[in-house]
Amino acid sequence: MRLEVKDIYKSFGEKEVLHGVSFQVESGKALGLLGRNGAGKTTTIRILMDVFHANSGEILLDGRRFRPRKHQIGYLPEERGLYPKRTVIDQMVFLATLRGMKPGEARESAKKWLARLEVAEYETKKLETLSKGNQQKVQLAATLVNNPDIVILDEPFSGLDPVNSQILKDVVNELIGEKRLVIFSSHQMSYVEEFCDNIAIINQGQVVLDGELKEIKREYGRNRLMLAAENRTMEELARKIETEWQGLARVCGRKKEFLILEPAEGADKRTLLEQLARSDVDVEKFGRYEPSLNDIFVARVGEEA
Amino acid sequence: MRKFAIVLKYELKEYFGNKIFMGLTILLALLGVGVLFLPRFVDMSGFTGVKIVGGEDSEETETPEGGRPLFLYADQAGVVQEEVLAQLFPNVEWRQAEPEAVRASVEAQEAEAGFVVTGKTEYKYYVFNKSMTDHNTALFQEAMRMFYRMDYCGQKGWDLEEVAGMYNVSVTVEEEVLNKDSGSNYWYCYALVIIVFMLIVYYGQMIAVSVTNEKSNRAIEVLVTSTSSNSLLFGKVIAGAVAGVFQMGVLLGALLIAYQANREQWGGMLDMVLHIPGEVVAAFAFFGLGGYLFYGFLYGAMGALVSKTEDISKSSSGLMVVVMVVYFFSLIQLTDVDGVATKILSFLPVSSYSTMFARIAMGTVAVWEIVLSFLILAASIVGVGMLGAKLYRMGTLRYGNPIKLSRALKDLKKSE
Numbered sequence: 001m002r003l004e005v006k007d008i009y010k011s012f013g014e015k016e017v018l019h020g021v022s023f024q025v026e027s028g029k030a031l032g033l034l035g036r037n038g039a040g041k042t043t044t045i046r047i048l049m050d051v052f053h054a055n056s057g058e059i060l061l062d063g064r065r066f067r068p069r070k071h072q073i074g075y076l077p078e079e080r081g082l083y084p085k086r087t088v089i090d091q092m093v094f095l096a097t098l099r100g101m102k103p104g105e106a107r108e109s110a111k112k113w114l115a116r117l118e119v120a121e122y123e124t125k126k127l128e129t130l131s132k133g134n135q136q137k138v139q140l141a142a143t144l145v146n147n148p149d150i151v152i153l154d155e156p157f158s159g160l161d162p163v164n165s166q167i168l169k170d171v172v173n174e175l176i177g178e179k180r181l182v183i184f185s186s187h188q189m190s191y192v193e194e195f196c197d198n199i200a201i202i203n204q205g206q207v208v209l210d211g212e213l214k215e216i217k218r219e220y221g222r223n224r225l226m227l228a229a230e231n232r233t234m235e236e237l238a239r240k241i242e243t244e245w246q247g248l249a250r251v252c253g254r255k256k257e258f259l260i261l262e263p264a265e266g267a268d269k270r271t272l273l274e275q276l277a278r279s280d281v282d283v284e285k286f287g288r289y290e291p292s293l294n295d296i297f298v299a300r301v302g303e304e305a
Numbered sequence: 306m307r308k309f310a311i312v313l314k315y316e317l318k319e320y321f322g323n324k325i326f327m328g329l330t331i332l333l334a335l336l337g338v339g340v341l342f343l344p345r346f347v348d349m350s351g352f353t354g355v356k357i358v359g360g361e362d363s364e365e366t367e368t369p370e371g372g373r374p375l376f377l378y379a380d381q382a383g384v385v386q387e388e389v390l391a392q393l394f395p396n397v398e399w400r401q402a403e404p405e406a407v408r409a410s411v412e413a414q415e416a417e418a419g420f421v422v423t424g425k426t427e428y429k430y431y432v433f434n435k436s437m438t439d440h441n442t443a444l445f446q447e448a449m450r451m452f453y454r455m456d457y458c459g460q461k462g463w464d465l466e467e468v469a470g471m472y473n474v475s476v477t478v479e480e481e482v483l484n485k486d487s488g489s490n491y492w493y494c495y496a497l498v499i500i501v502f503m504l505i506v507y508y509g510q511m512i513a514v515s516v517t518n519e520k521s522n523r524a525i526e527v528l529v530t531s532t533s534s535n536s537l538l539f540g541k542v543i544a545g546a547v548a549g550v551f552q553m554g555v556l557l558g559a560l561l562i563a564y565q566a567n568r569e570q571w572g573g574m575l576d577m578v579l580h581i582p583g584e585v586v587a588a589f590a591f592f593g594l595g596g597y598l599f600y601g602f603l604y605g606a607m608g609a610l611v612s613k614t615e616d617i618s619k620s621s622s623g624l625m626v627v628v629m630v631v632y633f634f635s636l637i638q639l640t641d642v643d644g645v646a647t648k649i650l651s652f653l654p655v656s657s658y659s660t661m662f663a664r665i666a667m668g669t670v671a672v673w674e675i676v677l678s679f680l681i682l683a684a685s686i687v688g689v690g691m692l693g694a695k696l697y698r699m700g701t702l703r704y705g706n707p708i709k710l711s712r713a714l715k716d717l718k719k720s721e
Binding site for chain 2: 046049050051068069073075077079080081082083084086090094095097098099142
């Protein structure tokens with residue numbers, strides 16, 4: 001399956017909030033939809049789910065118009081919500097049957113997912129009696145109860161402790177492994193880096209960067225290098241490079257644990273390594289610099305996310 | 306249709322799985338049945354006029370022995386006849402006293418009441434604390450009239466019984482009501498109009514709360530991506546209707562059956578509210594249910610315009626005014642069901658549920674009028690249902706301040 005979002009425009013009243021959003025994702029791969037608060041991620045997802053209608057643009061699945069209700073979709077909205085006063089199993093069966101499952105099948109699937117997410121013991125409890133983390137897991141179980149081919153997760157990790165996050169990570173990895181199409185929206189870049197082969201960064205209603213994450217990282221890293229020394233502080237090391245090695249490299253960025261260097265014209269990794277070997281610098285870390293997704297995001301969107 | 310059935314089943318489970326709802330329904334039905342069976346086990350002849358204990362009917366109430374209240378009288382005009390007083394005040398012990406003693410005894414609370422007859426048509430009444438139900442002056446006035454008549458007849462040499470017989474000649478009447486008897490239909494009509502009103506207000510609010518809860522607990526976003534808003538709103542409203550009809554059906558059914566079984570013991574005294582003809586019950590079922598559904602959809606839409614249950618009163622206040630106005634007008638117009646105003650209102654969907662029903666029960670109405678009114682009501686229910694579903698869908702993800710109905714309708718028009 002290949003899902004394509006093409007040139008989506010959306011206005012609320014006089015205000016246009018999406019200005020031609022486009023991206024694509026395939027089965028067995030996960031797309032990370034990134035953006036600051038209010039960038040348009042949730043609106044895009046809601047349009048995808050037919051909660052809102054786009055003013056223009058189209059969404060295609062394998063080249064045909066995408067109609068969400070005709071497919072098995074697991075949708076975890078950003079605004080979590082189930083019925084607090086109903087039992088866990090009742091509402092899961094209700095949602096599964098609404099999405100086309102037979103009651104018996106729905107009950108079986110609900111039990112399976114509750115067990116997988118380690119909340120089976122709460123199946124007959126009212127949702128409101130569960131902890132926030134367990135409610136979150138029930139919500140995810142309800143998202144997956146109909147064994148969807150397309151899974152859309154809007155901020156799935158918010159509110160989860162590290163143990164529950166790990167369970168969720170395993171489940172998401174399984175979904176990707178089972179060749180499902182996964183769209184994943186989050187502020188937590190580390191999770192996106194972990195799962196997503198492709199990303200689309202939305203800023204102020206338009207996609208400012210999209211493509212394969214590896215490619216993007218390579219492109220953003222360019223030929224930059226990272227350097228840290230055992231016997232020099234970052235300040236001392238930076239001063240040494242700027243004063244003594246001007247012809248070899250310049251410091252173009254600093255991280256907590258290393259400097260980012262840009263080789264001068266005619267210099268490269270090898271020449272710099274030779275210079276290091278000749279110097280009194282006790283190298284702690286040296287190599288090709290690969291930016292984190294957070295770096296790319298900040299560089300592209302402008303401010304710290 | 307399948308999804309509507311799933312929503313309906315889920316919503317019904319909410320009502321029928323609710324212990325308070327079921328418990329209250331059963332408790333109220335049992336209470337009603339218990340009260341209606343009381344005359345079989347308890348002597349209620351004082352209330353029903355039918356003496357069951359002892360097995361014989363009696364029109365009279367037994368006089369309690371001992372502890373009778375003491376009333377005093379002073380007769381300055383010389384007209385008082387004790388046997389007349391005993392007839393009019395059967396449970397009172399009468400004693401004659403001096404005028405001063407009458408007042409003093411009442412003030413000392415030795416006597417409950419005192420009368421001082423100062424002339425043939427004048428008297429004074431003494432009582433220590435006058436209760437809300439004190440009818441002593443009315444009865445004594447009747448006694449004074451009787452004394453006057455006796456005195457007058459005595460002076461003229463007339464036979465009082467002959468004169469009284471001439472004045473109170475008995476007339477027999479044979480009445481045949483050819484269409485409807487408003488007098489006997491009035492009370493159950495009145496009761497049924499109140500019942501529909503209560504159903505609309507109570508269950509309408511419940512529907513609105515249920516919709517708003519789905520917004521406030523954010524379940525709605527998952528729901529609208531799983532099925533259509535029509536299925537969701539229709540399922541919710543119809544489930545409310547089924548629950549309401551069930552509750553009212555159990556209560557009314559239990560009361561009607563229990564009364565039917567004990568009608569003789571009650572001496573038919575509750576016929577005016579519990580002996581309802583079949584066609585009136587049928588008209589009530591159709592028009593009552595229609596009106597209930599009509600308002601149910603509107604309440605559902607009003608619930609979708611707010612995000613917090615405490616804001617429901619803001620969005621539904623206009624609707625509540627309409628319901629109240631129709632309710633009061635219907636009750637007032639029960640005395641003139643064939644008037645022009647009632648006729649017009651019996652065709653409007655906002656009011657036909659009570660006015661057409663009242664016309665059927667108490668007035669003159671042609672079959673075509675009933676059919677036309679019901680068709681208008683049915684079409685309006687569908688229309689309001691569709692509009693309600695659209696408002697519900699539109700209001701779904703608009704959180705924050707309540708959306709005004711006029712604004713919602715404008716937005717709806719714009720989006721189309």
